[in-house]
Each structure stands twice: as structure tokens, then as C-alpha cells.
Amino acid sequence: MTTPTTPTILTPLPMRGRTARNRLWLPPMCMYSVDAHDGVATDWHVLHYSARAVGGFGTVIVEATAVTPNGRLSPADLGLWDDAQVPGHRRIVEAIHAAGSLAGVQLGHGGRKAGTPPWRPDSAAGARTTTIEGWDLVAPSAIAHPGHAVPRALTGEEADAVVRAFADAARRAAAAGYDVVELHGAHGYLIHEFLSPLSNTRTDAYGGSPDGRRRFALQAVRAVRGAVGDDVVLDIRLSATDWAEGGLTGEDTAELAPLLVAAGADVLHVSTGGNVPARVPVGPGYQVPFAARVRAAVAGTTTPGGGEPVVVTVGVITEAAQAEQIVATGLADAVAVGRPALREPYLPVRWAHDLGVNDWQAAGLPIQYWRGAWR
Numbered sequence: 001m002t003t004p005t006t007p008t009i010l011t012p013l014p015m016r017g018r019t020a021r022n023r024l025w026l027p028p029m030c031m032y033s034v035d036a037h038d039g040v041a042t043d044w045h046v047l048h049y050s051a052r053a054v055g056g057f058g059t060v061i062v063e064a065t066a067v068t069p070n071g072r073l074s075p076a077d078l079g080l081w082d083d084a085q086v087p088g089h090r091r092i093v094e095a096i097h098a099a100g101s102l103a104g105v106q107l108g109h110g111g112r113k114a115g116t117p118p119w120r121p122d123s124a125a126g127a128r129t130t131t132i133e134g135w136d137l138v139a140p141s142a143i144a145h146p147g148h149a150v151p152r153a154l155t156g157e158e159a160d161a162v163v164r165a166f167a168d169a170a171r172r173a174a175a176a177g178y179d180v181v182e183l184h185g186a187h188g189y190l191i192h193e194f195l196s197p198l199s200n201t202r203t204d205a206y207g208g209s210p211d212g213r214r215r216f217a218l219q220a221v222r223a224v225r226g227a228v229g230d231d232v233v234l235d236i237r238l239s240a241t242d243w244a245e246g247g248l249t250g251e252d253t254a255e256l257a258p259l260l261v262a263a264g265a266d267v268l269h270v271s272t273g274g275n276v277p278a279r280v281p282v283g284p285g286y287q288v289p290f291a292a293r294v295r296a297a298v299a300g301t302t303t304p305g306g307g308e309p310v311v312v313t314v315g316v317i318t319e320a321a322q323a324e325q326i327v328a329t330g331l332a333d334a335v336a337v338g339r340p341a342l343r344e345p346y347l348p349v350r351w352a353h354d355l356g357v358n359d360w361q362a363a364g365l366p367i368q369y370w371r372g373a374w375r
């Protein structure tokens, strides 16, 4: 139950027949914690994601999960390329659900940035950008990301097969019980590499023009929608701009957004960058204008499942009042908070307090912890 004084970020978020209890998202964040290198979720994943669900996030998106073994960003990534990986994901989903959040998973393929060692603070400097020897590195074109090995260009048939791999992984995600399937179309990974003229110089149907470069992303959305049916929320994360001369711009992404919705996407999760080295003006809410532009581009449209598309913004949103202002003024429908939630899993509970909410039950926050409320 919400009242007229409930902060907007704590009001429910309906998406394709499912409703998140609030508008705060945990964005996907790689844990690089599959020590067995088999893509199977571990106790760490169950604990990490359920802690953020207990902390009050309305929607919890599990980290980039590979649709093929060579699409992993590191050998320690989660996977959904094999049925044997479904039960581990089901454990994560059940734990998130038990704490009252919607569960999502980000499906990805690292393209030319795949196959690097798992990142840890104690890794040798630059290890993140060194391709592991012998990794089958594939991309739209044989153009290396600086510091990484030169990938081989996928043939058209191979690109079709990766689209099918996204669909198969999405079917497994639905079988595991996820409410939301997010395609990783951002940060210089495969889908983004197809979209950007800086990494896609193909002359076949998967390149050569904006329509050609958008083909892979649109095919993936259509294939995933077909695989998961009408029930699951389909989200795609985009880098709205490459922040670089000759690269993707906010305008390109605003043009693409309604096409993705028509293809079956319910949610657009707007990030930026990652495809090429760039000077990025990082600061509080620096990506919000890109989300607002996407939201304006899809305003008034209806997703095939009914309802308006949902636009999520992310990036250096660190204060409750800042998040509230973004959503209350209609710049985005929801706010994702990443790094602050690594150090503070109960961040939504604290933000509710910061915004003067004392009725935890009404706000859908863990009533078991009420006696620990700030007084």
C-alpha cells in the first residue's frame, strides 16, 4: 500500500503483468566467483543476491551470464549455455523471491572483450585487458579493443547461431524462474559491438548501415521474446553513446529505442560507454540525460505486452533525494544503484529512512528488521 506521501522511488513498478515493490534496481555486477569455471552458480551468488533483496531492492539483476562459453568475460563468469546451469540459477531466484524482490538475469556475450582473467584488486595492473591465450575471441569485425587480442569476425551463419544461443539461454532463464531477462547490449560487448560503427565495419546484412548494425540486437530481442513467451519481462541494457568521434550517439540510441520496443522489449536500461577508450565526464547522474532522451523517444508507445516501456537509469546515483528527483520528475521510471550497494546491501532501507518513510510494512521493506530502524 502506498500513500500520496510515499516517495516515488518506493512506489510499485508494473512490468508486463509483474510488479516490483519499488523502483530501485540492483544492476548487474560481475562477481567473477565461479571458481570451478563451469558457469554454475555457487553459494556466494545465492548469498550476495539474496542479501540485496532482503535490503529492499525491488528488482535484483544477476550479473552478466554467458550464452556461450567463449562469450564469458572471464572463466569465473556465470553461464546459461547448458541445462546443467539451470538449478544453480533457480537457487538464486528462489532466494531473491523469498525476500520479496523480482529476480532478473543479464544474458551476455563479451565479443572482442571476452576471455580476460577474473578481476581482483590483486591482479597485475592491466590484467583486465589481457586476453587469455588461446581464447576463441569473436566479434562483428576483426578489430581489437585496445589491449585485447584481435578477434576473428563472425560469419553471418555464426552470428545467427549466437542469436539462437541468446534465445536458448533465455529459455533456461525462464525455466529457472527469472521474472526479468536483460540482454547485455552495453559496455562494448558483442551486441554493442554490432551496433557501433567503431567496431562493426561489416558489409553484409549485419553491418553497412544503421539498419544493418541494428540487425543483431533486434534479432536477439525477437528471438528471446519468442523463446520466453509472453510472460517474462524483456529488458535490454544499452550504451547510449560511445563518447567518441564517429561512434554511437544519444540520437542513434533514441532512434533505436522504439524499434527495440516493437521487437519485444519491455524495459530499456540506459548506460553508456565501454566500446572504445574515451574521456567520459563521470559525475553525479551523468547518464540520466541519456535515459531521459530514450524515455522521451518511447513515450506514448505501448509494448507488445501492453503498458508503456520502462526506462531505467544508472550511474553515480548515490543519494536518496537524487534518486527520488530523477524518478519524480519523469527522467526515468526506475534507478539502478550499483557500487553503493556493494558496500551497503540494505541501501533501499536507509534511503526510505532518508526520505522520511517510517512505515516499513507499507514500503515493502523487511519488517523483521523494524526494531533496528533509525529513531
Ligand SMILES: Cc1cc2nc3c(=O)[nH]c(=O)nc-3n(C[C@H](O)[C@H](O)[C@H](O)COP(=O)(O)O)c2cc1C
Binding pocket: 027, 028, 029, 030, 031, 063, 064, 106, 184, 186, 187, 237, 271, 314, 315, 316, 317, 336, 337, 338, 339, 340
Ligand atoms: C564490480 C562491478 C561489476 C559490474 N559488472 C557488470 C555487468 O556484469 N554487467 C553490466 O552491464 N554492468 C556491470 N557493471 C556496471 C554496473 O552495472 C553499473 O552500471 C555501474 O557500476 C555504474 O553504476 P553505479 O555508479 O551505481 O555503480 C559492473 C560494475 C561493477 C562495479
